[in-house]
Amino acid sequence: MKLVLALLVSASAFNFGAKKAAPAKATSASRAAGTVETPNRWKWAFGDPAALEDRAAARAAKIEAEKEALIPTPPKFLFALGRPDVLRERSAERQAKWEWSSEFLSKARPDYGNYGAGDYFDDGLTVLERNQIAAGKDGFLTGGAKLRYKRLNGEI
Numbered sequence: 252m253k254l255v256l257a258l259l260v261s262a263s264a265f266n267f268g269a270k271k272a273a274p275a276k277a278t279s280a281s282r283a284a285g286t287v288e289t290p291n292r293w294k295w296a297f298g299d300p301a302a303l304e305d306r307a308a309a310r311a312a313k314i315e316a317e318k319e320a321l322i323p324t325p326p327k328f329l330f331a332l333g334r335p336d337v338l339r340e341r342s343a344e345r346q347a348k349w350e351w352s353s354e355f356l357s358k359a360r361p362d363y364g365n366y367g368a369g370d371y372f373d374d375g376l377t378v379l380e381r382n383q384i385a386a387g388k389d390g391f392l393t394g395g396a397k398l399r400y401k402r403l404n405g406e407i
Contacts, residue, residue, distance in 0.1 A: 326340050327341070376396050383396075384396065384399060384400050384403065389401075
């Protein structure tokens with residue numbers, strides 16, 4: 252308790268919490284002596300709607316200038332929730348990959364020239380095996396090719 256009382260007495264001795272005297276306003280004499288008046292941009296503008304609008308317009312212009320200097324984010328990396336324009340663009344990009352083109356068909360079907368000509372049943376034989384069956388050579392045929400040869404010649 253004595254310690255708290257001692258602290259309070261010493262604090263009051265230094266006069267903590269006393270109000271300071273207001274600084275003197277700049278007069279023509281002090282201006283001549285070198286004191287500079289505070290610029291308007293650092294003063295409060297709450298009572299001046301025109302100043303508030305000017306500051307808001309300046310901020311908006313500065314933000315737009317900074318945005319123009321930026322590289323736009325590709326739609327691929329944008330957060331698209333609630334952005335139907337971005338979602339449509341991404342969907343169109345995905346669907347373009349699925350469209351049928353001559354390149355797609357040539358990769359997907361080796362018989363591109365026969366596309367749409369009807370049903371073809373692939374028997375799994377190679378061109379060499381088919382040529383040997385047509386020539387009547389069965390010595391080098393194995394598996395399904397040999398069975399096919401025997402069936403065509405009536406052996407099975």
